[in-house]
Amino acid sequence: MIVEYIQHLSLPVPRWVKAMGFGREVVSMQARHERCREAWAPHLEAARALITEAAESCVKTDHAVILGSGLLLDIPLGELAARFERIDLIDLVHTRHVRRQAKAFGNVNIIEADISGAARSVYSLSMTAEPDGDRPAPPIGMKATSHAYIAATVEDTLANPSALIDLPVPAPDPALLDGANLVVSANLVSQLPLLLMGWIEAHCPWAEDDAKDAFARSVVDHHLALLQNFATDNPESRVALIAEVLRLVHDAGTPVRKIDALFGAQILNEGHEWWWDIAPRPEIDNDVDVKLRILGIPDLARAPQSRICRNTTLAAP
Numbered sequence: 542m543i544v545e546y547i548q549h550l551s552l553p554v555p556r557w558v559k560a561m562g563f564g565r566e567v568v569s570m571q572a573r574h575e576r577c578r579e580a581w582a583p584h585l586e587a588a589r590a591l592i593t594e595a596a597e598s599c600v601k602t603d604h605a606v607i608l609g610s611g612l613l614l615d616i617p618l619g620e621l622a623a624r625f626e627r628i629d630l631i632d633l634v635h636t637r638h639v640r641r642q643a644k645a646f647g648n649v650n651i652i653e654a655d656i657s658g659a660a661r662s663v664y665s666l667s668m669t670a671e672p673d674g675d676r677p678a679p680p681i682g683m684k685a686t687s688h689a690y691i692a693a694t695v696e697d698t699l700a701n702p703s704a705l706i707d708l709p710v711p712a713p714d715p716a717l718l719d720g721a722n723l724v725v726s727a728n729l730v731s732q733l734p735l736l737l738m739g740w741i742e743a744h745c746p747w748a749e750d751d752a753k754d755a756f757a758r759s760v761v762d763h764h765l766a767l768l769q770n771f772a773t774d775n776p777e778s779r780v781a782l783i784a785e786v787l788r789l790v791h792d793a794g795t796p797v798r799k800i801d802a803l804f805g806a807q808i809l810n811e812g813h814e815w816w817w818d819i820a821p822r823p824e825i826d827n828d829v830d831v832k833l834r835i836l837g838i839p840d841l842a843r844a845p846q847s848r849i850c851r852n853t854t855l856a857a858p
């Protein structure tokens with residue numbers, strides 16, 4: 542626990558990213574990987590093989606973009622760095638270890654960016670968020686808040702009165718993918734809404750449940766649309782998607798609870814499927830295990846249409 546605390550303290554990420562919990566998630570993932578290394582190995586191997594399959598099918602090899610590169614556990618970085626001239630690793634959190642790994646190759650860039658296109662706007666929904674730059678000490682009871690920040694918020698609200706009650710519309714940046722011959726969304730899409738939802742729960746008591754659900758779904762939909770649009774507009778490029786579609790809580794194989802990991806969104810293509818034993822007992826509970834159904838599509842534009850709905854409790858295994 543102390544090791545994780547120190548790792549979190551020393552993460553080279555902006556304050557707002559830490560405040561929203563992105564740093565904590567990556568540090569916990571690292572610790573969980575240490576504890577569950579054996580159980581995770583088949584999943585990580587399957588994910589790496591899928592990325593290799595996608596990379597090998599690329600006609601041009603100038604530029605690869607990895608979305609959600611995280612700890613690089615499921616990324617065959619050595620292979621990619623040998624095949625492509627330039628690789629961009631995109632995530633909100635890059636640990637010092639990941640930065641060192643990237644630097645060792647010479648053609649691997651670290652890019653810190655919000656892939657959802659909604660994180661910063663969600664963060665700003667909180668009146669207790671800290672504004673950028675130096676400022677005089679805040680009044681008692683208004684920790685980390687400045688008059689200028691409140692004034693700007695009031696001004697924005699007067700200009701757009703629904704801004705304080707509407708949750709933002711995600712605006713993922715298509716420029717992140719510009720010029721890529723290979724784009725990989727690496728076990729990311731189901732994660733995109735989670736911390737945003739946590740922040741909204743904690744800071745936006747006015748948000749209705751229906752609005753929150755619709756927001757989570759729209760974050761997933763916008764990411765899938767980002768990938769689909771890029772694949773359609775760039776037919777020579779390859780877009781590979783590795784996505785959690787179902788979370789299964791089970792008791793030694795007997796289902797206890799099925800959770801739709803995509804908040805109702807659908808991936809309507811066939812691909813490779815496998816289980817990720819992410820939390821065998823006692824990782825999160827002494828009495829149950831958790832595994833994830835993973836869908837891996839090496840070439841989104843050319844993947845056959847799916848005949849089943851994987852992430853509903855009705856059709857899922």
Ligand SMILES: C[S@@+](CC[C@H](N)C(=O)[O-])C[C@H]1O[C@@H](n2cnc3c(N)ncnc32)[C@H](O)[C@@H]1O
Nearest residue numbers: 609610611612613614615632633655656657727
């Ligand atoms: C399950 S991990 C992916 C695993 C990663 N491919 C690996 O091998 O370690 C999800 C990753 O998505 C990143 N992430 C979540 N939301 C993000 C966002 N809005 N923008 C950028 N990265 C995000 C997290 O920081 C985390 O590294």
